[in-house]
Amino acid sequence: MLTNHLVPADEQADLTQFTDALHRFCDAEIEPHYRQWEKAGLVPREVFARMGAQGFLCADVPEAYGGTGASANFSFAVAEVLSRRGYSGFVGGLQVHCDIIPPYLLHCGTEAQRQHWLPRMVSGQAIAAIGMTEPGAGSDLKALRTTARRVHDEAGDGYVINGSKIFISNGQNADLLVLAAKTDSAAGAKGVSLFLVDTTTPGFSRGANLEKVGQHAGDTSELFFNDMRVPADALLGGVEGQGFVQMMRELPRERLIIGVQGVAGAKGALDVTLKYVQERQAFGQPIAQFQNTRFTLAQVATDIAAAEAFLNACVDAYRRGELSPEAASALKLHASELFSRVADQCLQLFGGYGYMAEYPISRFWTDARVLRIYGGTSEIMKELVARSLLGR
Ligand SMILES: Cc1cc2nc3c(=O)[nH]c(=O)nc-3n(C[C@H](O)[C@H](O)[C@H](O)COP(=O)(O)OP(=O)(O)OC[C@H]3O[C@@H](n4cnc5c(N)ncnc54)[C@H](O)[C@@H]3O)c2cc1C
Incomplete structure (x- = not known):
């Protein structure tokens, strides 16, 4: 896909070098272990870190946040190379980490949120997931029932989150969850907000790694939030009701x-x-x-x-x-x-x-x-x- 005339000439040589290095990484670090990861239902966290060390994660994140500032073609090339080699089970979670979450932070996050999460994601120290789907809300996302209640008390400003999510890619590995929850249950789509949840937060728990028909190397999980308190600055962009x-x-x-x-x-x-x-x-x-x-x-x-x-x-x-x-x-x-x-x-x-x-x-x-x-x-x-x- 990317080796055609649509890629600007000045980018083509770098992109070829990048994909050659990625193929070498796949030969050495992925291919010998992939069947084992499929059996385990999970790609080990260290693989993300090794990919990060070589610049293969979140390739188009700007330098100010630890990335290389390359064009999105470099990130797409990672999904392309791995998918073509038959690692789609890994790609499912990888693209959440590399292609789905960084734009949320870059376009909708506050500067502090970007500074906190993006460098860790680029290096592979933090693995990201996105939690939209719930047992009763898939295609019909507006029906989601996870709630985030604003609280102000001696512990400061924050939100108490209750509910659950299902089918979450990277659910077992995730350090960061971009979570959709209702901050105003009466306001329909306008009552949905997104939160940046650190998965070490008390009240967060993971269900079992779900057994799937395919994509066995990717972990997919149910996640639970039981009176999970997050600080007010976990609200993506700092404004309620923008989630949808x-x-x-x-x-x-x-x-x-x-x-x-x-x-x-x-x-x-x-x-x-x-x-x-x-x-x-x-x-x-x-x-x-x-x-x-x-x-x-x-x-x-x-x-x-x-x-x-x-x-x-x-x-x-x-x-x-x-x-x-x-x-x-x-x-x-x-x-x-x-x-x-x-x-x-x-x-x-x-x-x-x-x-x-x-x-x-x-x-x-x-x-x-x-x-x-x-x-x-x-x-x-x-x-x-x-x-x-x-x-x-
Ligand atoms: C392996 C895997 C990984 C996933 N990863 C994530 C993730 O990381 N984060 C996340 O939030 N979600 C994730 N999902 C969830 C996925 O996005 C949902 O499964 C999907 O959006 C469908 O929702 P549902 O399963 O509730 O199906 P439903 O919405 O219940 O749909 C059931 C059937 O009804 C049809 N249908 C529903 N509404 C309409 C309509 N209006 N018109 C016509 N037909 C309709 C659907 O097309 C489908 O055929 C993942 C799912 C899988 C299987």
């Missing part, structure tokens, strides 16, 4: 990065399939010789090329500050559906071996499924696109 506006503002990048993951994952599925069909023999010839195989691969490659053109247009629009919510939704819809479809078509070409966990194509297939659900389901993406077409 803040979330809506940052969702395009969340959807863009899932688009990166989807297209790169589809390419990774095609990579392993191209190799396999030339090795596997049936009826005295490589299965690559069958017309069905050739047509399937040609169709898959064509679909990926078309999706990639759309992705590049969205990346370019993002760089210019012009990525619309509907374009980001359409991209997320298209790329996540593409990844699932491509992984399924490719798996079929592996026959029974494709259904065996030891073959990487099976991981692409299981990992792909959730892209159509998290970050907003395909149905919600269609609603958003339809709304932009019809005006309501």
Whole structure:
């Protein structure tokens, strides 16, 4: 994706150097351990720190907050490289840490909040998560029931938070949780606020690491808040009732990065399939010789090329500050559906071996499924696109 003409010429050489170094890191630090992490259901915290030490985390955070100040393309390249190599289970949490939380802090946080959290996130010392979804509030976020009650007492100004969240990526590892809660239960969307919760706060607890169908290397958890008291300056941006506006503002990048993951994952599925069909023999010839195989691969490659053109247009629009919510939704819809479809078509070409966990194509297939659900389901993406077409 990023090695095309849309990347400015002066950035291309640095980006190539960056992705070469990242591939070397993957060979040495990820590939040998990935199956073990899948069994454990978690990427060890030290891996974040090692990635941070090499500049692979939150790559576009400005230098003033410990980052390199590179363009967002560098951060997208991390998701792209890892997804294409088949590490989507890790990418799910990594993109929350690198691509979703930093913009909240940069665009909506106070200077003190940025100074406190961003340098730790860049170095990998603090791992970040975002808590929006609740057992009774997923697509319908306005229905969330976690409350934050303002208190002023001898301990100072603060909020007492009660409630729970579910399906939270990085839930087991998280040091920072960007938490959506109602500061005014009567005010609907205007009563939602976001808090920067230090997970060592008394009253915070983690549920079990949830067992998933795929993306096994990523930890996903229920989180509980029981009279959890946070200081008043944990309120993101310092103004109550802004949570919904803040979330809506940052969702395009969340959807863009899932688009990166989807297209790169589809390419990774095609990579392993191209190799396999030339090795596997049936009826005295490589299965690559069958017309069905050739047509399937040609169709898959064509679909990926078309999706990639759309992705590049969205990346370019993002760089210019012009990525619309509907374009980001359409991209997320298209790329996540593409990844699932491509992984399924490719798996079929592996026959029974494709259904065996030891073959990487099976991981692409299981990992792909959730892209159509998290970050907003395909149905919600269609609603958003339809709304932009019809005006309501
Ligand atoms: C692995 C994983 C990681 C996740 N990580 C995070 C995270 O880090 N932070 C976080 O906050 N959340 C996270 N989520 C939650 C995810 O964003 C939600 O699961 C998703 O938004 C859907 O919400 P739901 O599961 O409650 O489904 P529901 O909202 O109950 O939807 C059920 C079905 O109804 C459909 N539906 C709902 N409303 C409409 C409508 N208006 N029109 C048409 N169809 C509709 C949906 O499309 C879906 O098919 C994660 C989920 C998973 C599985």
